[in-house]
Amino acid sequence: xxxxxxxxxxxxxxxxxxxxxxxxxxxxxxxxxxxxxxxxxxxxxxxxxxxxxxxxxxxxxxxxxxxxxxxxxxxxxxxxxxxxxxxxxxxxxxxxxxxxxxxxxxxxxxxxxxxxxxxxxxxxxxxxxxxxxxxxxxxxxxxxxxxxxxxxxxxxxxxxxxxxxxxxxxxxxxxxxxxxxxxxxxxxxxxxxxxxxxxxxxxxxxxxxxxxxxxxxxxxxxxxxxxxxxxxxxxxxxxxxxxxxxxxxxxxxxxxxxxxxxxxxxx
Amino acid sequence: xxxxxxxxxxxxxxxxxxxxxxxxxxxxxxxxxxxxxxxxxxxxxxxxxxxxxxxxxxxxxxxxxxxxxxxxxxxxxxxxxxxxxxxxxxxxxxxxxxxxxxxxxxxxxxxxxxxxxxxxxxxxxxxxxxxxxxxxxxxxxxxxxxxxxxxxxxxxxxxxxxxxxxxxxxxxxxxxxxxxxxxxxxxxxxxxxxxxxxxxxxxxxxxxxxxxxxxxxxxxxxxxxxxxxxxxxxxxxxxxxxxxxxxxxxxxxxxxxxxxxxxxxxxxxxxxxxxxxxxxxxxxxxxxxxxxxxxxxxxxxxxxxxx
Numbered sequence: 034x035x036x037x038x039x040x041x042x043x044x045x046x047x048x049x050x051x052x053x054x055x056x057x058x059x060x061x062x063x064x065x066x067x068x069x070x071x072x073x074x075x076x077x078x079x080x081x082x083x084x085x086x087x088x089x090x091x092x093x094x095x096x097x098x099x100x101x102x103x104x105x106x107x108x109x110x111x112x113x114x115x116x117x118x119x120x121x122x123x124x125x126x127x128x129x130x131x132x133x134x135x136x137x138x139x140x141x142x143x144x145x146x147x148x149x150x151x152x153x154x155x156x157x158x159x160x161x162x163x164x165x166x167x168x169x170x171x172x173x174x175x176x177x178x179x180x181x182x183x184x185x186x187x188x189x190x191x192x193x194x195x196x197x198x199x200x201x202x203x204x205x206x207x208x209x210x211x212x213x214x215x216x217x218x219x220x221x222x223x224x225x226x227x228x229x230x231x232x233x234x235x236x237x238x239x240x241x242x243x244x245x246x247x248x249x250x251x252x253x254x255x256x257x258x259x260x261x262x263x264x265x266x267x268x269x270x271x272x273x274x275x276x277x278x279x280x281x282x283x284x285x286x287x288x289x290x291x292x293x294x295x296x297x298x299x300x
Numbered sequence: 301x302x303x304x305x306x307x308x309x310x311x312x313x314x315x316x317x318x319x320x321x322x323x324x325x326x327x328x329x330x331x332x333x334x335x336x337x338x339x340x341x342x343x344x345x346x347x348x349x350x351x352x353x354x355x356x357x358x359x360x361x362x363x364x365x366x367x368x369x370x371x372x373x374x375x376x377x378x379x380x381x382x383x384x385x386x387x388x389x390x391x392x393x394x395x396x397x398x399x400x401x402x403x404x405x406x407x408x409x410x411x412x413x414x415x416x417x418x419x420x421x422x423x424x425x426x427x428x429x430x431x432x433x434x435x436x437x438x439x440x441x442x443x444x445x446x447x448x449x450x451x452x453x454x455x456x457x458x459x460x461x462x463x464x465x466x467x468x469x470x471x472x473x474x475x476x477x478x479x480x481x482x483x484x485x486x487x488x489x490x491x492x493x494x495x496x497x498x499x500x501x502x503x504x505x506x507x508x509x510x511x512x513x514x515x516x517x518x519x520x521x522x523x524x525x526x527x528x529x530x531x532x533x534x535x536x537x538x539x540x541x542x543x544x545x546x547x548x549x550x551x552x553x554x555x556x557x558x559x560x561x562x563x564x565x566x567x568x569x570x571x572x573x574x575x576x577x578x579x580x581x582x583x584x585x586x587x588x589x590x591x592x593x594x595x596x597x598x599x600x601x602x603x604x605x606x607x
Contacts (some may be wrong), residue, residue: 084304085311119603124408126597132416132590133597134337135408143412195598203600229302229311261466264306271307271538279534282359283527286549290366294552298371 034170060265067108070097070254071240085119086229089114089256093240095219102244103218109152109159109243110213111170112223114256116147116205117234120180123192123199139192146232148175151212151223159247168248170241171205172197190284204228233258307541308352314547316346320496321551325364328552329559330566331495331575332515334361334522337422339548340414341493341582348544350411354401354492355533355540356548358526364556365496365526366507367521377516379468382509385475386499387480390525393486398532401490408601414491415586422487422583429576436569452577469513473555482521489529496522497579528563 074090091112098108122143127136152159156171165174177193200206205228213223223240235258242249260268270278303314320342328335338359343353404410460474485499499518503509510515534540542550563571 046318070462080304083311085302088414121603122408122601124599124601126594126599132412133594134412135599138408186594193596195596196600199598199600204607230309233309234510242308260306264304267306267542271534271540271542275529275535275538278542279531282534282540282545283362283530285546286359286362286527286530287366287523289546289549290363290368290553291370293367293557294370297557 065097065242067098067242067249068244069110069240069250069252070094070096071112071238071254073238073254073256076254076256078231078256079256080231080233080258080264081261082264082270084229086231089225089227089238090124091223091225091238091240093221093223093252095221095242098219099244100218109154110221110223111152111156111241111243112213112225113148113157113239113250114225114227115151115237115239116232117144117145117236118143120144121146121196123196123226125192125195130273137188139179139188139194140181141196142180144175144177144196146234147228147236148172149207149209149225149227151209151213151225153213153215153221155210156208160243160248162245164248168241168251170280172201199217204230205232227257227258231258233260301341303543303547305348305352305541305544307356307539308348308544310347312346312348312544317544317547318551319347321360321548322555324548325552325555326559326562328364329368330563331559331571331578332527332563333575334365334498335552336361336489336526337418337493337497337579338582341409341418341586343544348541349539350414350492351537351539352406352541352544354414354469354490355530355537356545357492358489358533359530359540359542359545360552361496361526362530362546364552365519365523367553367556368406368560369516369523372516372519375516377513378520379466379509379513379517380520381464382466382469382471382478383517385464385478386485387524388519389482389484390486390489390521392533393483393488393524393530394489394529396485397490398529398536400487402536402570407433410524412590413589417488417491417493419583419587421493421498421588421592422579425501426576426580426583429501429572430580431576433569433573433576457463469509469517471507471509473507481507482525485521485601486525489525490533499576563594 053094071091071093080092087119093110093112094109102108110242119142120142122138122140123234124135124138126133129136150156150171156165162174165171169176176198179189207226207228212219212225215221236258238256239251240253241251301314301481302311303309303317319396320339324335324338326340327338339360340353340357344350401410404413460476463472465472466477481499490556494546499513503514503518504511529530530540545597566574
């Protein structure tokens with residue numbers, strides 16, 4: 034009797050321990066979420082006098098991935114580079130008395146001046162449009178919120194489309210649906226192109242990880258695009274000492290003109 | 301070879317800019333005009349933001365005017381009194397012009413107004429020049445009776461009050477049309493239309509100023525008005541790109557020297573006919589751009605760029 038009671042109490046005491054051990058085991062194998070780390074080839078892009086655009090390489094490592102899902106391509110990575118944000122005004126021309134005149138306009142609030150996107154495959158097949166809109170991933174999903182007087186709401190769509198199309202044809206908005214490649218099972222590499230007219234300022238590199246169409250995690254890094262040397266000196270002078278800068282520009286013109294007439298009179 | 305323009309914030313091919321500067325310099329040297337009306341549309345055509353193009357263009361005109369003016373001043377073809385009144389009008393005018401420029405830019409109509417002004421002014425001046433020079437050539441060829449300018453001829457300009465004596469020009473003329481002309485040219489300068497090509501014909505045909513003092517005096521006015529406009533543009537719009545301006549002016553002043561040599565081989569009316577054609581061609585080109593359906597009816601302006 035005593036022995037049975039002991040055994041029973043031992044079983045009662047052990048039961049929760051066994052159960053908790055089971056839970057720990059589960060977490061270790063399946064519940065522990067995937068991780069992602071990213072790094073860029075440089076944290077700073079310098080605009081020099083012969084700047085003609087630049088390439089930025091982004092490396093990334095995935096952790097805690099499910100090897101089976103990885104092997105069948107269920108993990109997708111989207112890497113994007115977002116420029117500094119500014120208000121942008123889109124204007125539309127109409128024919129008035131035979132000539133083309135800007136008649137309507139719409140201003141969008143805080144849109145990135147540049148936007149470059151690379152992904153493992155076309156983002157529309159990575160996840161749902163709802164998810165892309167929520168996170169503002171993709172040229173067609175960047176939030177474009179008009180400010181001020183909107184006028185006819187029906188126009189909003191065409192102004193948004195025009196904005197995206199113009200930014201893309203102008204080279205400031207880019208997409209490369211095969212720009213992210215896995216170099217090993219857990220390492221990926223992405224190349225983003227910065228156009229020659231890339232705006233100055235702090236850009237942000239963002240990387241998103243999706244598993245079977247579901248968002249898992251994201252990481253971001255700043256990238257500074259700065260003018261250097263003489264370009265920076267000139268820009269600073271133009272903005273901080275504008276009158277002195279203007280006087281210097283005129284003086285330079287006077288000297289150039291005077292030198293030319295002097296040199297050529299002799300010859 | 302590309303060169304980065306710090307104010308326009310884009311890379312351009314330096315040889316294209318040098319070529320533009322040299323070509324415009326050549327023409328301005330040949331015809332004795334500043335070339336602002338040529339350089340601004342060319343720069344805009346090459347994707348330089350219009351705001352930067354007009355401000356930088358006026359800086360470039362300073363250089364080409366100075367290089368042309370020195371020889372004129374040495375020859376004594378400057379009426380300082382006349383030039384000063386033109387200049388006073390010009391400074392008041394360009395101040396107003398800059399203000400108009402800023403307002404129009406804010407409402408998004410600056411490109412249209414600049415184009416319309418160009419089409420109207422270039423069309424008018426070009427046609428008048430061509431008409432006058434072709435008539436002169438026909439008279440010269442046919443040895444017809446030359447239409448001598450009657451010295452005592454009175455037009456409405458002569459009847460205005462506030463008259464003043466201009467010794468150098470041998471004129472007794474009202475201050476009002478002189479100041480008014482300077483003012484009008486001044487208003488246009490911030491729009492990228494260097495005043496020379498309007499100033500010179502207006503001085504000759506409207507004010508009846510002797511040809512020998514016209515060029516020197518108009519250059520005097522243009523140098524100071526474009527210089528002033530450059531400084532004020534730099535101070536208000538931060539839009540003078542000194543790198544772009546310097547490349548343009550170096551190529552421009554060299555081109556101008558060759559232009560002057562070619563110009564000297566041509567007769568006056570031939571030169572005026574060619575200039576008339578050139579002015580008219582630029583006007584027609586801009587008129588076509590206004591009428592023809594644009595490749596894209598939408599355009600974007602970012603607030604951050606060239607604010």
